[in-house]
Amino acid sequence: MDPVMHSFDPPERFVAGTVGAPGQRTFFLQARSGRQVVSVALEKQQVTVLAQRVDELLDELMHADTDILIPAVAPLDLADDGPLEQPIDEQFRAGTMTLSWDTDDERIVIEVYPIDAAEEEPEVAGEVLVVRLPAASARAFVERARKVVSAGRPDCPFCGEPIDPVGHLCVRANGFKRRA
Template structure:
Protein backbone atom coordinates (compact mmCIF):
# COMPACT_ATOMS: atom_id res chain seq x y z
CA UNK A 1 0.00 0.00 0.00
CA UNK A 2 1.47 3.42 -0.93
CA UNK A 3 2.25 5.91 1.81
CA UNK A 4 -0.47 8.50 2.49
CA UNK A 5 1.42 11.82 2.43
CA UNK A 6 -0.18 14.81 4.14
CA UNK A 7 1.72 17.50 2.22
CA UNK A 8 1.66 21.24 2.86
CA UNK A 9 3.98 23.22 0.57
CA UNK A 10 2.88 26.74 1.52
CA UNK A 11 0.60 26.21 4.52
CA UNK A 12 -1.77 28.91 5.70
CA UNK A 13 -0.90 27.78 9.20
CA UNK A 14 1.62 25.45 10.86
CA UNK A 15 1.76 25.38 14.67
CA UNK A 16 2.34 23.27 17.74
CA UNK A 17 -0.49 23.53 20.26
CA UNK A 18 -2.08 21.54 23.03
CA UNK A 19 -5.39 20.10 24.14
CA UNK A 20 -6.05 19.58 27.84
CA UNK A 21 -5.04 21.23 31.08
CA UNK A 22 -1.45 21.50 32.31
CA UNK A 23 -0.18 18.13 33.43
CA UNK A 24 -2.62 16.37 31.11
CA UNK A 25 -1.86 18.14 27.83
CA UNK A 26 -1.61 16.38 24.49
CA UNK A 27 0.70 18.16 22.04
CA UNK A 28 -0.16 18.41 18.34
CA UNK A 29 1.71 19.56 15.27
CA UNK A 30 -1.04 20.99 13.08
CA UNK A 31 -0.83 22.18 9.47
CA UNK A 32 -3.65 23.75 7.46
CA UNK A 33 -4.16 25.01 3.93
CA UNK A 34 -7.67 26.30 3.30
CA UNK A 35 -10.06 23.73 4.77
CA UNK A 36 -7.57 20.85 4.53
CA UNK A 37 -5.97 20.17 7.91
CA UNK A 38 -3.72 17.54 9.48
CA UNK A 39 -3.07 17.14 13.21
CA UNK A 40 -0.41 14.74 14.45
CA UNK A 41 0.28 14.06 18.12
CA UNK A 42 3.76 14.36 19.57
CA UNK A 43 5.41 14.44 22.97
CA UNK A 44 6.28 17.64 24.83
CA UNK A 45 9.98 16.78 24.54
CA UNK A 46 9.64 16.18 20.78
CA UNK A 47 8.03 19.63 20.49
CA UNK A 48 10.92 21.28 22.36
CA UNK A 49 13.58 19.44 20.33
CA UNK A 50 11.81 20.28 17.06
CA UNK A 51 11.67 23.99 17.93
CA UNK A 52 15.32 24.05 19.03
CA UNK A 53 16.38 22.20 15.87
CA UNK A 54 14.48 24.59 13.58
CA UNK A 55 16.03 27.56 15.43
CA UNK A 56 19.51 26.08 15.04
CA UNK A 57 18.92 25.43 11.33
CA UNK A 58 17.76 29.03 10.82
CA UNK A 59 20.76 30.41 12.76
CA UNK A 60 23.17 28.24 10.74
CA UNK A 61 21.61 29.38 7.46
CA UNK A 62 21.77 33.03 8.57
CA UNK A 63 25.50 32.73 9.23
CA UNK A 64 26.40 30.65 6.15
CA UNK A 65 24.09 31.57 3.29
CA UNK A 66 24.98 34.88 1.67
CA UNK A 67 22.06 36.77 0.20
CA UNK A 68 19.53 34.83 2.27
CA UNK A 69 17.58 37.00 4.70
CA UNK A 70 16.70 35.06 7.86
CA UNK A 71 14.85 37.05 10.54
CA UNK A 72 16.37 36.89 14.03
CA UNK A 73 12.86 37.15 15.52
CA UNK A 74 9.41 36.26 14.25
CA UNK A 75 7.95 38.99 12.05
CA UNK A 76 4.98 40.46 14.01
CA UNK A 77 2.53 39.72 11.20
CA UNK A 78 3.42 36.00 11.38
CA UNK A 79 2.98 35.59 15.15
CA UNK A 80 0.18 33.07 15.78
CA UNK A 81 -1.10 32.78 19.36
CA UNK A 82 -4.52 31.36 18.46
CA UNK A 83 -5.61 27.96 19.74
CA UNK A 84 -5.44 24.91 17.51
CA UNK A 85 -8.01 24.75 14.73
CA UNK A 86 -11.01 22.63 15.72
CA UNK A 87 -11.87 19.85 15.62
CA UNK A 88 -8.50 18.35 16.55
CA UNK A 89 -8.55 14.82 15.16
CA UNK A 90 -5.30 12.89 15.51
CA UNK A 91 -4.13 11.53 12.16
CA UNK A 92 -1.23 9.67 13.79
CA UNK A 93 1.30 9.85 16.63
CA UNK A 94 4.79 10.96 15.62
CA UNK A 95 7.60 8.47 16.08
CA UNK A 96 10.37 10.20 14.15
CA UNK A 97 10.89 13.67 12.68
CA UNK A 98 13.28 14.66 9.90
CA UNK A 99 14.29 18.30 9.45
CA UNK A 100 16.05 19.76 6.43
CA UNK A 101 16.44 22.80 4.20
CA UNK A 102 14.96 22.90 0.69
CA UNK A 103 17.29 25.18 -1.31
CA UNK A 104 14.96 25.10 -4.34
CA UNK A 105 12.11 26.80 -2.52
CA UNK A 106 14.16 28.38 0.31
CA UNK A 107 11.96 26.67 2.88
CA UNK A 108 12.41 24.63 6.04
CA UNK A 109 11.17 21.07 5.50
CA UNK A 110 9.67 19.00 8.33
CA UNK A 111 8.82 15.36 7.70
CA UNK A 112 7.03 13.47 10.48
CA UNK A 113 6.57 9.72 10.49
CA UNK A 114 4.19 7.69 12.68
CA UNK A 115 5.14 5.17 15.30
CA UNK A 116 4.38 1.90 13.56
CA UNK A 117 4.57 -1.46 15.20
CA UNK A 118 6.01 -4.61 13.70
CA UNK A 119 3.26 -7.22 13.93
CA UNK A 120 5.86 -9.84 14.90
CA UNK A 121 6.83 -7.86 18.03
CA UNK A 122 4.21 -5.40 19.39
CA UNK A 123 6.75 -3.97 21.86
CA UNK A 124 9.26 -3.06 19.13
CA UNK A 125 8.31 0.19 17.35
CA UNK A 126 9.48 0.46 13.77
CA UNK A 127 11.11 3.71 12.68
CA UNK A 128 11.66 5.03 9.14
CA UNK A 129 15.34 4.02 9.30
CA UNK A 130 14.18 0.38 9.44
CA UNK A 131 11.84 0.55 6.46
CA UNK A 132 13.88 -1.80 4.25
CA UNK A 133 12.79 -4.65 6.52
CA UNK A 134 9.09 -3.81 6.87
CA UNK A 135 8.09 -1.59 3.94
CA UNK A 136 6.90 1.98 3.68
CA UNK A 137 5.20 3.89 6.52
CA UNK A 138 1.41 3.97 6.32
CA UNK A 139 1.39 7.78 6.28
CA UNK A 140 3.55 10.83 6.87
CA UNK A 141 3.31 14.60 7.25
CA UNK A 142 5.49 16.81 5.04
CA UNK A 143 5.46 20.57 5.69
CA UNK A 144 7.52 23.24 3.93
CA UNK A 145 7.55 26.69 5.50
CA UNK A 146 9.31 29.94 4.63
CA UNK A 147 11.95 31.26 7.03
CA UNK A 148 9.73 33.92 8.65
CA UNK A 149 7.01 31.36 9.32
CA UNK A 150 9.66 28.97 10.65
CA UNK A 151 10.92 31.60 13.10
CA UNK A 152 7.35 32.26 14.28
CA UNK A 153 6.85 28.48 14.60
CA UNK A 154 9.91 28.27 16.89
CA UNK A 155 8.78 31.11 19.15
CA UNK A 156 5.24 29.77 19.49
CA UNK A 157 6.35 26.19 20.09
CA UNK A 158 8.77 27.21 22.85
CA UNK A 159 6.04 29.31 24.50
CA UNK A 160 3.61 26.36 24.36
CA UNK A 161 6.20 23.99 25.87
CA UNK A 162 7.01 26.46 28.68
CA UNK A 163 3.32 27.11 29.46
CA UNK A 164 2.96 23.83 31.34
CA UNK A 165 2.81 23.27 35.07
CA UNK A 166 5.02 25.43 37.30
CA UNK A 167 7.82 23.68 39.19
CA UNK A 168 8.01 23.37 42.98
CA UNK A 169 10.81 25.60 44.31
CA UNK A 170 11.62 22.99 47.00
CA UNK A 171 11.78 19.68 45.13
CA UNK A 172 11.77 20.77 41.48
CA UNK A 173 8.83 18.53 40.53
CA UNK A 174 5.83 19.87 38.55
CA UNK A 175 2.94 21.25 40.59
CA UNK A 176 -0.47 19.93 39.52
CA UNK A 177 -3.48 22.29 39.39
CA UNK A 178 -5.10 20.16 42.10
CA UNK A 179 -2.15 20.41 44.50
CA UNK A 180 1.30 18.98 45.06
CA UNK A 181 2.85 16.47 47.43
CA UNK A 182 6.39 17.75 47.74
CA UNK A 183 8.99 15.01 47.37
CA UNK A 184 11.16 16.58 50.08
CA UNK A 185 10.28 15.90 53.72
CA UNK A 186 9.61 18.95 55.90
CA UNK A 187 12.88 18.53 57.79
CA UNK A 188 14.91 18.67 54.53
CA UNK A 189 14.08 22.37 54.26
CA UNK A 190 15.67 23.12 57.65
CA UNK A 191 18.81 21.14 56.81
CA UNK A 192 18.19 18.38 59.37
CA UNK A 193 19.49 14.92 58.55
Protein backbone atom coordinates in the same frame (compact mmCIF):
# COMPACT_ATOMS: atom_id res chain seq x y z
CA MET B 1 1.59 0.21 -0.45
CA ASP B 2 2.25 3.89 -1.13
CA PRO B 3 2.28 6.09 1.97
CA VAL B 4 -0.46 8.65 2.52
CA MET B 5 1.36 11.95 2.22
CA HIS B 6 -0.13 14.98 3.93
CA SER B 7 1.82 17.72 2.17
CA PHE B 8 1.71 21.45 2.94
CA ASP B 9 3.93 23.62 0.71
CA PRO B 10 3.65 26.12 2.33
CA PRO B 11 0.78 25.78 4.80
CA GLU B 12 -1.53 28.68 5.52
CA ARG B 13 -1.00 27.76 9.16
CA PHE B 14 1.42 25.45 10.97
CA VAL B 15 1.35 25.52 14.76
CA ALA B 16 1.96 23.55 17.90
CA GLY B 17 -0.95 23.57 20.35
CA THR B 18 -2.55 21.70 23.21
CA VAL B 19 -5.85 20.39 24.41
CA GLY B 20 -6.55 19.89 28.12
CA ALA B 21 -5.52 21.30 31.46
CA PRO B 22 -1.84 21.63 32.49
CA GLY B 23 -0.58 18.26 33.60
CA GLN B 24 -3.10 16.51 31.37
CA ARG B 25 -2.45 18.26 28.07
CA THR B 26 -2.22 16.53 24.73
CA PHE B 27 0.17 18.24 22.32
CA PHE B 28 -0.50 18.55 18.61
CA LEU B 29 1.19 19.77 15.47
CA GLN B 30 -1.47 21.14 13.17
CA ALA B 31 -1.14 22.17 9.53
CA ARG B 32 -3.83 23.84 7.41
CA SER B 33 -4.18 24.84 3.79
CA GLY B 34 -7.69 25.77 2.72
CA ARG B 35 -10.06 23.10 3.99
CA GLN B 36 -7.30 20.51 4.50
CA VAL B 37 -6.38 20.27 8.18
CA VAL B 38 -4.05 17.62 9.62
CA SER B 39 -3.49 17.20 13.36
CA VAL B 40 -0.67 14.98 14.64
CA ALA B 41 -0.38 14.16 18.35
CA LEU B 42 3.05 14.19 19.95
CA GLU B 43 4.84 14.49 23.27
CA LYS B 44 5.78 17.77 24.95
CA GLN B 45 9.46 16.86 24.62
CA GLN B 46 9.04 16.37 20.88
CA VAL B 47 7.59 19.87 20.54
CA THR B 48 10.48 21.27 22.59
CA VAL B 49 13.16 19.49 20.55
CA LEU B 50 11.53 20.33 17.20
CA ALA B 51 11.35 24.03 18.08
CA GLN B 52 14.95 23.99 19.33
CA ARG B 53 16.27 22.25 16.21
CA VAL B 54 14.34 24.54 13.83
CA ASP B 55 15.70 27.57 15.69
CA GLU B 56 19.27 26.20 15.58
CA LEU B 57 19.02 25.45 11.86
CA LEU B 58 17.77 28.97 11.15
CA ASP B 59 20.58 30.45 13.27
CA GLU B 60 23.17 28.40 11.37
CA LEU B 61 21.74 29.54 8.04
CA MET B 62 21.61 33.15 9.23
CA HIS B 63 25.31 33.08 10.11
CA ALA B 64 26.36 31.12 7.03
CA ASP B 65 28.06 33.00 4.23
CA THR B 66 25.07 32.91 1.83
CA ASP B 67 22.57 35.30 0.27
CA ILE B 68 19.64 33.74 2.15
CA LEU B 69 17.61 36.23 4.16
CA ILE B 70 16.80 34.64 7.54
CA PRO B 71 15.00 36.74 10.18
CA ALA B 72 16.61 36.76 13.62
CA VAL B 73 13.19 36.82 15.31
CA ALA B 74 9.65 36.00 14.25
CA PRO B 75 7.99 38.81 12.30
CA LEU B 76 5.12 40.35 14.30
CA ASP B 77 2.64 39.92 11.46
CA LEU B 78 3.16 36.13 11.57
CA ALA B 79 2.40 35.77 15.30
CA ASP B 80 -0.34 33.17 15.80
CA ASP B 81 -1.86 32.81 19.26
CA GLY B 82 -5.18 31.39 18.08
CA PRO B 83 -6.60 28.06 19.21
CA LEU B 84 -6.17 24.87 17.24
CA GLU B 85 -8.61 24.32 14.37
CA GLN B 86 -11.71 22.42 15.46
CA PRO B 87 -12.60 19.61 15.40
CA ILE B 88 -9.25 18.08 16.22
CA ASP B 89 -9.06 14.68 14.53
CA GLU B 90 -5.76 13.00 15.39
CA GLN B 91 -4.30 11.68 12.13
CA PHE B 92 -1.58 9.72 13.92
CA ARG B 93 0.85 9.94 16.85
CA ALA B 94 4.28 11.29 15.89
CA GLY B 95 7.33 9.11 16.12
CA THR B 96 10.34 9.96 13.98
CA MET B 97 10.70 13.53 12.72
CA THR B 98 13.22 14.82 10.20
CA LEU B 99 14.34 18.37 9.58
CA SER B 100 16.17 19.72 6.54
CA TRP B 101 16.76 22.85 4.48
CA ASP B 102 15.77 22.96 0.80
CA THR B 103 18.32 25.30 -0.77
CA ASP B 104 16.42 25.54 -4.07
CA ASP B 105 13.17 26.78 -2.52
CA GLU B 106 14.78 28.27 0.61
CA ARG B 107 12.40 26.46 2.94
CA ILE B 108 12.65 24.36 6.04
CA VAL B 109 11.26 20.88 5.46
CA ILE B 110 9.73 19.03 8.42
CA GLU B 111 8.69 15.41 7.97
CA VAL B 112 6.71 13.66 10.69
CA TYR B 113 6.25 9.89 10.64
CA PRO B 114 3.88 7.81 12.81
CA ILE B 115 5.24 6.23 15.97
CA ASP B 116 4.81 2.72 14.53
CA ALA B 117 7.11 3.71 11.64
CA ALA B 118 9.98 3.93 14.15
CA GLU B 119 10.05 0.13 14.15
CA GLU B 120 10.29 0.11 10.35
CA GLU B 121 12.17 2.34 7.99
CA PRO B 122 10.48 5.78 7.92
CA GLU B 123 10.42 5.65 4.12
CA VAL B 124 7.92 2.75 4.21
CA ALA B 125 5.58 4.35 6.75
CA GLY B 126 1.86 4.28 6.05
CA GLU B 127 1.50 8.04 6.52
CA VAL B 128 3.73 11.07 6.63
CA LEU B 129 3.17 14.77 7.30
CA VAL B 130 5.44 17.00 5.20
CA VAL B 131 5.51 20.73 5.91
CA ARG B 132 7.66 23.16 3.94
CA LEU B 133 8.07 26.54 5.67
CA PRO B 134 9.71 29.79 4.64
CA ALA B 135 12.23 30.99 7.23
CA ALA B 136 9.97 33.70 8.68
CA SER B 137 7.11 31.24 9.19
CA ALA B 138 9.52 28.78 10.79
CA ARG B 139 10.60 31.46 13.31
CA ALA B 140 6.93 32.12 14.09
CA PHE B 141 6.40 28.38 14.64
CA VAL B 142 9.33 28.29 17.07
CA GLU B 143 8.03 31.26 19.06
CA ARG B 144 4.55 29.80 19.44
CA ALA B 145 5.86 26.31 20.26
CA ARG B 146 7.95 27.71 23.10
CA LYS B 147 4.96 29.61 24.48
CA VAL B 148 2.80 26.49 24.33
CA VAL B 149 5.38 24.36 26.14
CA SER B 150 6.02 26.96 28.85
CA ALA B 151 2.30 27.48 29.50
CA GLY B 152 2.11 24.23 31.47
CA ARG B 153 2.92 23.46 35.08
CA PRO B 154 5.90 25.25 36.61
CA ASP B 155 9.08 23.24 37.11
CA CYS B 156 10.46 22.43 40.56
CA PRO B 157 13.59 24.53 41.20
CA PHE B 158 15.29 21.50 42.79
CA CYS B 159 14.58 18.52 40.54
CA GLY B 160 13.12 20.14 37.41
CA GLU B 161 10.01 17.96 37.44
CA PRO B 162 6.60 19.64 36.97
CA ILE B 163 4.80 20.78 40.11
CA ASP B 164 1.12 19.92 40.33
CA PRO B 165 -1.29 22.44 41.90
CA VAL B 166 -1.17 20.35 45.11
CA GLY B 167 2.66 20.09 45.06
CA HIS B 168 4.87 17.10 44.24
CA LEU B 169 7.24 14.64 45.84
CA CYS B 170 10.67 16.02 45.10
CA VAL B 171 13.44 13.43 44.93
CA ARG B 172 16.07 16.08 45.64
CA ALA B 173 14.27 17.15 48.81
CA ASN B 174 14.15 13.57 50.13
CA GLY B 175 10.54 13.13 49.12
CA PHE B 176 9.33 16.22 50.96
CA LYS B 177 6.10 17.46 49.41
CA ARG B 178 6.51 21.04 48.22
CA ARG B 179 3.61 23.39 47.68
CA ALA B 180 3.30 25.39 44.47
